[in-house]
Amino acid sequence: MPIEITVCVGSSCHVRGSRDVLKRFAEILKAERLEDEVVLVGSFCMERCGEGTNWKFNGEDVSSGSVEAAEETLRRRLAETLKNSPKG
Ligand code: FES
Secondary structure, eight states, X not given: OOEEEEEEOSHHHHHTTHHHHHXXXXXXXXXXXXXXXXXXXXXXXXXXXXXXXXXXXXXXXXXXSSHHHHHHHHHHHHHHHXXXXXXX
């Protein structure tokens, strides 16, 4: 099962830089050669506007205050998830 990452690109999150988060995530996945293991998609408003830039890691809600914070969370979650996957 691929890991699924969804980034909100609704107007509130867009204003908070969600396009940059999406772009950065795509760059990370490419650099780490995880494009086959991770599905990255944009989504409409997640109805959590105002919390930060909103996104989901495998269906779990995440809010990040900056691109850097989002990147840090993404890297940590990826490391945790891939460590526990049977593929190793
Ligand atoms: S615009 Fe992202 S949660 Fe509403």
